[in-house]
Amino acid sequence: MANVLVNAPKTAKRGAVVEIKALILHPMETGFRPGTMGKIIPRNIIERFTATWNDAEIFSMDMSPAISANPFVSFFAMAAESGTVRLRWTGDEGLVVEERVAIAVE
Amino acid sequence: MKLLRIAFGLVIVFAASWAAARVATDKRRSGHQDMGEALQKMQDDDTANPGMLFVQLGGQFWAKAAGAADKSCADCHGSAATSMKGVAARYPAIPQGAEAPLDLEGRINLCRTENQKAERLPPESRELLALEAYVAHQSRGMPIAPPADPRLGAFRARGAEIYRARQGQLNLSCAICHDDNAGKKLAGVTIPEAHPTGYPIYRLEWQALGSLKRRLRNCLVGIRAEAYAYDAPEYVMLELFLMDRARGMTLESPGVRP
Amino acid sequence: MRALLAAVLAFLAPAAAAQQVVGDAIPASLTGQPGDAGRGRAIVANRSVGLCLLCHSGPIAEERFQGDLAPTLAGAGSRWSEGQLRLRIVDGARLNADTIMPPYYRATGLQQVARNFEGKTILSAAQVEDVVAYLATLKD
Amino acid sequence: MDRRRFLAGTAAIVVLPFGPASATPEAMAEAIRKVVGDAAVTEGRVTLDLPPLIENGNTVPLVVSVESPMTVADHVKAIHVFNEKNPQPNVFSARLSARNGKATVGTRIKLGDSQKIVAIAETSDGKFWSASADVIVTLAACLEEST
Structure with missing residues (x-):
């Protein structure tokens, strides 16, 4: 069960700068850590987070194993027109998680 | 009906002022108060609290x-x-x-x-x-309120005994650290008063959510004591005692702790 | 009665001669040999062997975040003789039943000890001597 | 490595967010060079907000803000964060544009030990700006065994 928490305003004034915050449940296993019996736990991280607003990319972040477990990302966006913000996390073990939020611009 | 509502309103007002007066003299500290500002903010903001x-x-x-x-x-x-x-x-x-x-x-x-x-x-x-x-x-923000059930007394008393008993190779009790030395530094870490106000907690050490039981096991391992089995009644008895000790303090679940 | 005797003997056996308490001290080395102060310093500094700096502070500058539950180790060698230090490390409870100082060289009379530590002392006799030797060098 | 051992002595391997491998100030400098090339990096315009002392290195909140009008003509294109002691010097690289309105990015990072963190911003005119901060990670005391 993919589990994400996205916080963005439902409405915004045209031209306003709004904050978008996102949390995702993910271990961000570094690949440097020995587990039980001293065997290295294989790396399993989110490599990339992208955000689009009506399909135009507005933000991206390449992540390293130094990003904490259950990654948190916050960034800002200019509310130019009403539409859908699509957040996408991709990474190891074929991970693809997507979440959409609608923001109405008045 | 209206009278009832007024009476109810008065009760609320009295309860609130009584609680406020109690808080003013209450010296007990939640682990939340012992954290740095950054971690307090992480807990307090629902959109940031893992x-x-x-x-x-x-x-x-x-x-x-x-x-x-x-x-x-x-x-x-x-x-x-x-x-x-x-x-x-x-x-x-x-x-x-x-x-x-x-x-x-x-x-x-x-x-x-x-x-x-x-x-x-x-x-x-x-x-x-x-x-x-x-x-x-669903109980966040409410005061911890153990039930008055008299049958709980014996279990709670046993919990208090465990809390005060020296255990493990290091021969320490819960009370030695969390009553007698709370607020002091164990290595770099402020020893909390051990009020279970935020469970289950997101502990940064674990990078995950965990139960009070898991936390109690950490302490037992720390003093080199044999942790009770996961289904042992000792944990429930300890929790009964700890919740009574934290009676009236505000429930914060899910708490964030280092 | 025999069981009690056996238990008493078991308690005394490992270092019966060496743990002779005189006043508030154990004057003789537990091993019959003097300890090594250099090794003792390393034991004190190590948070999973000596554990000392979790509760005490001490003049070991490279170890940050020392504890403040117990008195500083600085000057311990001026305050106590080697024999006094030895008893306080071996089993401080013999001087003060309420002490929070763990018994570093006693494996009996403990409750609910983790299986992997059962029957073992926190430090070996030789390690206790090394720590005594190191603390004795900490003069004011 | 010794720094974060624990009371019961069994958790040294689990406590560290990373194993014994470690980046160095040189590796960080090299990673920065890969991003900025030969361009000069000027200190300023960037604010790196990190708690100076953190109780646990597993989750250290960090916010990078860059002074910029964030217009099409003049905006921040990227924000990169580096560290000197984790196994790898790169922490993250974020891409921004005028669409962001505000050049502020927040996340949480792992720090295996107390160390210096560097943030570098690339502006649309091809210039690089930076800020750095030192974070002290408190040593943990009572931790759990490996489970």
């Missing part, structure tokens, strides 16, 4: 049918916002028809086996923690 991921997940499990009875929690309990409000603030308690107290996770598992006809959820499993977080979250 424990909220589990609360959300718990809400999904709450609505999902399980077991041979094919029933969800919601099928019997309806909206948790009303049916579960205050429950975490008064647990552990003795369920109807039972003899011994159960903690919240024990109560959830009892519901699974009795009503859902489902398997018990394993200790520290994601589903159990998520459900526990979801239920506990």
Whole structure:
């Protein structure tokens, strides 16, 4: 069960700068850590987070194993027109998680 | 009816002022107060508190049918916002028809086996923690209020005994650190007063949500004592004592702790 | 009665001769040999062997975040003789039943000890001597 | 490595967010060079907000803000964060544009030990700006065994 928490305003004034915050449940296993019996736990991280607003990319972040477990990302966006913000996390073990939020611009 | 409402209003006002007066003289500290500003903010902002991921997940499990009875929690309990409000603030308690107290996770598992006809959820499993977080979250902001059930007394007294007993190769008790030396530094870490105000907690050390039981096991391992089995009654008795010791303090679940 | 005797003997056996308490001290080395102050310093500094700096502070500058539950180790060698230090490390409870100082060289009379530490002392006799030797060098 | 051992002595391997491998100030400098090339990096315009002392290195909140009008003509294109002691010097690289309105990015990072963190911003005119901060990670005391 993919589990994400996205916080963005439902409405915004045209031209306003709004904050978008996102949390995702993910271990961000570094690949440097020995587990039980001293065997290295294989790396399993989110490599990339992208955000689009009506399909135009507005933000991206390449992540390293130094990003904490259950990654948190916050960034800002200019509310130019009403539409859908699509957040996408991709990474190891074929991970693809997507979440959409609608923001109405008045 | 109107009179009743006024009376009720007055009771609320009195209760609030009584609580405020109590808080003013209450020297007890939640672990929240011992954290740096950055971690306090992480807990206080629902959109930044990683424990909220589990609360959300718990809400999904709450609505999902399980077991041979094919029933969800919601099928019997309806909206948790009303049916579960205050429950975490008064647990552990003795369920109807039972003899011994159960903690919240024990109560959830009892519901699974009795009503859902489902398997018990394993200790520290994601589903159990998520459900526990979801239920506990419904009592956030409420004062911890252990029930007056006189049958709990003996269990609570045993919990107090365990709390004060020296244990392990290091021959320390819970009380030595968390009563006698709380606020001092163990290595670089401020020793908290050990009030279970935020469980289940998102502990940064764990990088995950965990139960009070897990935390108690950490302490036992720290003093090189043999941790009780996961289903041992000692944890429930300790929790009964600790919740009584924290009576009146505000429930913060899901808490964030280092 | 025999069981009690056996238990008493078991308690005394490992270092019966060496743990002779005189006043508030154990004057003789537990091993019959003097300890090594250099090794003792390393034990004190190590948070999973000596554990000392979790509760005490001490003049070990490279170890940050020292504890403040117990008195500083600085000057310990001026305050106590080697024999006094030895008893306080071996089993401080013999001087003060309420002490929070763990018994570093006693494996009996403890409750609920973790299986992997059962029957073992926190430090070996030789390690206790090394720590005594190091603390004795900490003069004001 | 010794720094974060624990009371019961069994958790040294689990406590560290990373194993014994470690980046160095040189590796960080090299990673920065890969991003900025031969361009000069000027200190300023960037604010790196990190708690100076954190109780646990597993989750250290960090916010990078860059002074910029964030217009099409003049905006921040990228924000990169580096560290000197984790196994790898790169922490993250974020891409921004005028669409962001505000050049502020927040996340949480792992720090295996107390160390210096560097943030570098690339502006649309091809210039690089930076800020750095030192974070002290408190040593943990009572931790759990490996489970």
